[in-house]
Amino acid sequence: MKPVKKVVFPVAGLGTRMLPATKVLPKEMLPVVDKPIIQYALEEAAAAGCEEFIFVTGRGKAIIEDHFDRAVELFEALAAKNKDEQLEKMTADVPKAGQVLYTRQQEAKGLGHAVWCARRLIEDEVFAVVLVDDLIHSEVPCLAQMIEAQQRTGGNLVAVMEVAKEHTSRYGIVEPGAEEGRLVEVKSLVEKPDPAVAPSRYAVIGRYLLDAAVFDHLDRHEVGAGGEIQLTDAMQRLIGSQPFHGFRFEGQRYDCGDKLGYLEAIVATALARPDLGADFRAVLERYRD
């Protein structure tokens, strides 16, 4: 089985749930403590062995490119002030030349369309898709857990977690078949079903390992739930012709696209930081009733 080397980050979304913060700042650049959300996602993918980082951006997202470039004046200033440790860290954080690729989704036509925009950058291979809004804390990075599992299953693998029944209409939902350990056979997928008709409470979370055959289906530009071209619908069409599993990842997921989820991500991340955790816990104590 060939290792997964390419990851697609669809980052063209407008981030309307976080206005006015996202009026000029891409939502992916909002900080969780002192690091933009998008950098956590890239670090997770790099830790899982990915070497090509493909961003599907849109208008107003150019500072994402700047963020993953060398900031020459800043680096010089840090060097002049002998801030060696910071400089080393900042330099190490910049992906190597040619590792980052950008393409634009010119119209907001849905997640399936965003992934389709990256089709020319993917060959006949399994690639990853990471939705940056989903920040995941785990012992082993979620994508690494998935790549390890996919080496055994082959085919397609999507991260799943159980959600409250009343929340099925927020997610792609799996109709599960046989379960073995963390693997759940996927019999079908449906995008944002009403709780009354949802086939389970297993929701797809923003980590996917997909066979490039998904582009054959995305090519059709079929419009689905919400009037958008849905990745879920293209994945559904792969079921039966290729292995398709859900993966109950180990870890805690925070939805940074939502105000409360974003706040929780910040609190959880700060508490987990060796340099901040204890002091921040003391600050939080002051807000107890």
Ligand code: G1P
């Ligand atoms: C997208 C997908 C959905 C998935 C969710 C995970 O929805 O369409 O299938 O469950 O991400 O976060 P969105 O959150 O973009 O509406």
